[in-house]
Amino acid sequence: MAEAPLLSVKDLVVEFPTRRGLVLRAVDGVSFELRQGEVLGLVGESGAGKSITGAAVIGLLEPPGRIAGGEVRLKGERIDQLDRGAMRRVRGGRIGMVFQDPLTSLNPLYTVGQQLVETIQTHLPLSPAQARQRAVDLLVEVGIPAAERRIDSYPHEFSGGMRQRVIIALALAAEPELVIADEPTTALDVSVQAQVIAVLKRLCREKNMAIILITHDMGVIAELAHRVAVMYAGRIVEIGPVRDVVKAPRHPYTRGLMGSIPDPAAEADRLTQIPGAMPRLNAIPSGCAFNPRCASVLDRCRRERPSARVVGSSEVACWLDDEQLRRSDLQAVVAR
Amino acid sequence: MIAFLIRRIAQAVLVMLVVGFVAFSMFRFVGDPVSIMVGQEATAADRAAMAERLGIDRPFPVQFARFVGNALNGDFGISYRVGRPVMDLIQERLPATLELALCAAMFALVFGIGAGVYTALHRDGALSHAAMTLSLIGVSLPTFLIGIGLIFLFSVELNWLPSFGRGQVVDVGGWKSGFLTQSGLRSLVLPTITLGLFQMTLIMRLVRSEMLEVLRTDYIKFARARGLHDRAIHYGHALKNTLIPVITLMGIRLGSLVAFAIITETVFQWPGVGFLFVASVQAVDVPMMASYLVLVAAFFVVVNLVVDLAYYRVDPRLRTDHATARS
Numbered sequence: 001m002a003e004a005p006l007l008s009v010k011d012l013v014v015e016f017p018t019r020r021g022l023v024l025r026a027v028d029g030v031s032f033e034l035r036q037g038e039v040l041g042l043v044g045e046s047g048a049g050k051s052i053t054g055a056a057v058i059g060l061l062e063p064p065g066r067i068a069g070g071e072v073r074l075k076g077e078r079i080d081q082l083d084r085g086a087m088r089r090v091r092g093g094r095i096g097m098v099f100q101d102p103l104t105s106l107n108p109l110y111t112v113g114q115q116l117v118e119t120i121q122t123h124l125p126l127s128p129a130q131a132r133q134r135a136v137d138l139l140v141e142v143g144i145p146a147a148e149r150r151i152d153s154y155p156h157e158f159s160g161g162m163r164q165r166v167i168i169a170l171a172l173a174a175e176p177e178l179v180i181a182d183e184p185t186t187a188l189d190v191s192v193q194a195q196v197i198a199v200l201k202r203l204c205r206e207k208n209m210a211i212i213l214i215t216h217d218m219g220v221i222a223e224l225a226h227r228v229a230v231m232y233a234g235r236i237v238e239i240g241p242v243r244d245v246v247k248a249p250r251h252p253y254t255r256g257l258m259g260s261i262p263d264p265a266a267e268a269d270r271l272t273q274i275p276g277a278m279p280r281l282n283a284i285p286s287g288c289a290f291n292p293r294c295a296s297v298l299d300r301c302r303r304e305r306p307s308a309r310v311v312g313s314s315e316v317a318c319w320l321d322d323e324q325l326r327r328s329d330l331q332a333v334v335a336r
Numbered sequence: 337m338i339a340f341l342i343r344r345i346a347q348a349v350l351v352m353l354v355v356g357f358v359a360f361s362m363f364r365f366v367g368d369p370v371s372i373m374v375g376q377e378a379t380a381a382d383r384a385a386m387a388e389r390l391g392i393d394r395p396f397p398v399q400f401a402r403f404v405g406n407a408l409n410g411d412f413g414i415s416y417r418v419g420r421p422v423m424d425l426i427q428e429r430l431p432a433t434l435e436l437a438l439c440a441a442m443f444a445l446v447f448g449i450g451a452g453v454y455t456a457l458h459r460d461g462a463l464s465h466a467a468m469t470l471s472l473i474g475v476s477l478p479t480f481l482i483g484i485g486l487i488f489l490f491s492v493e494l495n496w497l498p499s500f501g502r503g504q505v506v507d508v509g510g511w512k513s514g515f516l517t518q519s520g521l522r523s524l525v526l527p528t529i530t531l532g533l534f535q536m537t538l539i540m541r542l543v544r545s546e547m548l549e550v551l552r553t554d555y556i557k558f559a560r561a562r563g564l565h566d567r568a569i570h571y572g573h574a575l576k577n578t579l580i581p582v583i584t585l586m587g588i589r590l591g592s593l594v595a596f597a598i599i600t601e602t603v604f605q606w607p608g609v610g611f612l613f614v615a616s617v618q619a620v621d622v623p624m625m626a627s628y629l630v631l632v633a634a635f636f637v638v639v640n641l642v643v644d645l646a647y648y649r650v651d652p653r654l655r656t657d658h659a660t661a662r663s
């Protein structure tokens with residue numbers, strides 16, 4: 001624990017006040033840390049609060065959404081309370097972002113080069129010629145062939161996979177220390193996904209850049225991430241090294257989730273499905289949010305919310321004792 | 337590009353032919369030109385001579401062909417009412433109408449786009465709410481009421497601006513311009529607002545709703561995530577995308593300014609072609625009416641053509657040929 005972590009998120013709470021006076025908590029007490037060059041996967045069912053967590057970190061929550069509690073620190077310095085101008089410089093400058101849909105993330109009316117140069121010059125004191133050179137270099141780096149020529153093409157002249165590379169180049173324009181990638185491969189063809197993953201992996205290694213990787217795809221996590229955080233109803237239920245969380249999940253929800261990943265070795269009909277659905281934000285059960293779906297539920301789970309505690313190399317938020325969490329038959333219990 | 341141009345021009349020609357046909361048909365079905373020209377007490381010989389002079393003793397297709405041919409040469413016949421070539425009359429009156437339409441168009445564009453962008457960016461501001469409410473009035477009030485209201489307030493009550501006519505005009509190579517004298521400019525103010533207000537409010541509401549739409553798109557979100565300045569996001573990225581769908585509609589709107597000018601010119605006794613048209617209708621001056629119809633249509637067609645080309649310029653997606661390089 002020598003140096004401060006690159007990113008530290010502590011007890012983050014994100015709320016959406018609704019018109020009827022109700023306040024929805026999309027993120028409720030999320031904490032995690034990220035070291036330089038580390039890739040943290042963020043997984044969970046749809047609506048778990050993954051994107052909102054990412055948006056909160058980079059200061060892109062859309063009103064009325066707001067950070068209602070906790071703190072976000074970048075290299076020890078709080079960034080959740082910066083004024084607009086300072087936060088704008090962090091965005092794109094120190095934290096880059098990659099979105100899901102490469103087809104809609106680029107402005108159709110400007111060439112790829114114009115968009116790159118604009119971004120570069122916003123953050124770095126470069127002349128137009130230098131910025132253009134840097135733009136070409138970036139395109140080469142993300143693997144665009146004939147970058148020198150393609151830089152003057154419009155977005156619609158690129159395929160989906162190539163556009164996602166352009167978007168990655170844009171996110172990297174100012175050499176950020178951290179990139180938040182929200183489902184960067186979900187919208188791509190399977191064949192292209194692997195290429196984009198490979199680009200991210202190489203850049204992460206070469207530039208010692210940290211990534212928060214939001215995805216549904218455990219294959220992507222296994223390929224790219226060092227650690228993974230599992231979210232459920234706005235909370236992190238388990239966080240730890242990928243190998244442990246995927247191969248030996250502790251939390252009943254993680255076990256269910258990992259069970260729902262198609263495993264080529266297993267027969268298709270042995271896929272486990274967690275019964276029920278994630279609660280809506282206006283009806284999150286008290287205690288452990290997972291309790292209505294949990295096969296191992298205890299009385300206590302309905303009253304008190306479990307906080308994260310260290311189990312092996314992971315942290316798990318569950319009332320079951322260590323002994324029970326390690327039992328290999330737990331998954332079967334969830335599956336039934 | 338070439339194919340696109342040819343297609344658009346062919347369409348324009350077709351539209352003009354149809355309009356020409358309608359205009360031409362007026363000669364046959366509206367009133368009896370011979371009676372109008374020679375008067376009620378003329379002899380049969382007088383009538384026949386006049387019919388021959390006007391060329392209306394010929395078969396229909398021949399007449400139409402002649403009409404089109406003459407029109408192409410700028411010959412729209414002789415005004416029944418004044419007895420002078422229609423083209424001369426229109427040429428005298430056209431500067432007044434075009435200057436007014438131009439001012440109204442600028443007024444509508446500048447204030448329409450400006451207010452549209454402002455109300456989109458400051459959606460919940462008091463000024464935006466006020467502008468939206470006012471725009472409802474602008475859309476729903478008839479033009480002549482606005483004109484009369486303005487005259488009442490600024491001419492009668494406050495006595496700031498003239499209520500009729502063009503003021504002093506200066507002849508610049510046959511073009512009588514009101515832009516060069518103070519009284520000419522002052523005379524333009526009220527008619528410009530009257531004519532442009534309706535278009536302005538429409539443009540404002542359209543720009544506002546388009547802009548709000550664009551601000552919700554992924555590429556604007558991504559532009560924010562790249563840390564671009566608000567100014568660049570709003571005016572560089574959002575506005576340009578907003579204007580693309582707006583351009584088409586604005587073309588139609590601005591083209592219609594010339595047509596709408598009839599009412600404004602009547603209210604302000606503005607000596608333009610619209611005013612001329614009203615007088616012609618009262619006198620059943622068919623050549624005059626027909627020419628006016630052709631003129632307004634031509635104006636529409638030209639504006640639309642220009643708009644299409646502008647659209648083509650702004651949107652790179654239209655410019656790519658089929659041989660799009662995909663990699």
Ligand SMILES: Nc1ncnc2c1ncn2[C@@H]1O[C@H](COP(=O)(O)OP(=O)(O)OP(=O)(O)O)[C@@H](O)[C@H]1O
Nearest residue numbers: 016024026045046047048049050051052053065281
């Ligand atoms: N503007 C908003 N107002 C109210 N609730 C919102 C708003 N935006 C998101 N939410 C809620 O916040 C919760 C978390 O959303 P989020 O987008 O983070 O989910 P996610 O984990 O990224 O899901 P997905 O995998 O579908 O992208 C959801 O329940 C969603 O309904």
Ligand code: SF4
Nearest residue numbers: 288291294301318319
């Ligand atoms: S805390 Fe209780 S309900 Fe929640 S996952 Fe653990 S056992 Fe199940």
Ligand SMILES: [Mg+2]
Nearest residue numbers: 050051052182
């Ligand atoms: Mg999401």
